[in-house]
Amino acid sequence: DSGVTQTPKHLITATGQRVTLRCSPRSGDLSVYWYQQSLDQGLQFLIQYYNGEERAKGNILERFSAQQFPDLHSELNLSSLELGDSALYFCASSVGRWKSSYNEQFFGPGTRLTVL
Amino acid sequence: SQQGEEDPQALSIQEGENATMNCSYKTSINNLQWYRQNSGRGLVHLILIRSNEREKHSGRLRVTLDTSKKSSSLLITASRAADTASYFCATVAQFGGSQGNLIFGKGTKLSVKP
Numbered sequence: 001d002s003g004v005t006q007t008p009k010h011l012i013t014a015t016g017q018r019v020t021l022r023c024s025p026r027s028g029d030l031s032v033y034w035y036q037q038s039l040d041q042g043l044q045f046l047i048q049y050y051n052g053e054e055r056a057k058g059n060i061l062e063r064f065s066a067q068q069f070p071d072l073h074s075e076l077n078l079s080s081l082e083l084g085d086s087a088l089y090f091c092a093s094s095v096g097r098w099k100s101s102y103n104e105q106f107f108g109p110g111t112r113l114t115v116l
Numbered sequence: 117s118q119q120g121e122e123d124p125q126a127l128s129i130q131e132g133e134n135a136t137m138n139c140s141y142k143t144s145i146n147n148l149q150w151y152r153q154n155s156g157r158g159l160v161h162l163i164l165i166r167s168n169e170r171e172k173h174s175g176r177l178r179v180t181l182d183t184s185k186k187s188s189s190l191l192i193t194a195s196r197a198a199d200t201a202s203y204f205c206a207t208v209a210q211f212g213g214s215q216g217n218l219i220f221g222k223g224t225k226l227s228v229k230p
Contacts, residue, residue, distance in 0.1 A: 002160070004158070042220060042222045042223070043220040043223075044174045045161075045209075045219065045220075056217050066125070088156070090158055090159070092158075092159075100188060104149075104161045104164065105159075105218065106161070107158035108158050109152075109157060109160055110157070112156070
């Protein structure tokens with residue numbers, strides 16, 4: 001158990017809908033990262049928050065947004081869902097200072113999103 | 117685009133044998149990390165090797181790094197059925213909006229038969 005929790009574990013929804021994925025980082029970790037894992041694209045970094053502020057952006061679509069709250073939990077919002085958004089979404093956390101490349105990341109169990 | 121590329125894509129061995137996975141990357145790095153993912157689960161950090169290190173050990177894991185060839189290898193000795201998983205190398209983005217964050221390869225799927 002990494003100490004990172006994600007809810008829900010599974011989500012099935014229809015195209016055009018909006019969903020919210022939730023992540024609670026390990027106690028004491030200030031950085032939260034979101035990743036998308038699909039068969040064709042592999043594991044892609046989406047976005048990072050550090051202590052409530054956005055710090056880095058990867059291949060995140062404009063239809064997607066995230067935030068990190070004062071209690072450090074984070075939410076990833078996916079809107080106008082398309083079939084191609086079906087994937088595993090992982091949250092990870094680290095103790096890490098912004099842009100530190102040495103921080104080990106601890107991954108949650110993921111949310112499997114299926115868009116029908 | 118992916119920074120690290122693992123080779124082979126899939127590897128099947130018998131319990132007790134050694135498993136070697138390779139990773140190649142494109143740009144200069146500060147460090148390279150290896151992660152394991154059991155089917156459909158989250159990734160687990162295995163080991164980090166810094167750019168000024170050539171070899172590192174952790175239990176049955178041995179990682180080497182050759183910065184001149186931009187490649188790394190992960191060796192699992194005396195493999196067990198429980199080692200069955202996908203293994204990913206990851207490097208840190210040096211430039212752009214995702215600077216400082218991990219870029220993963222597509223992984224090697226290891227199957228260890230009892």
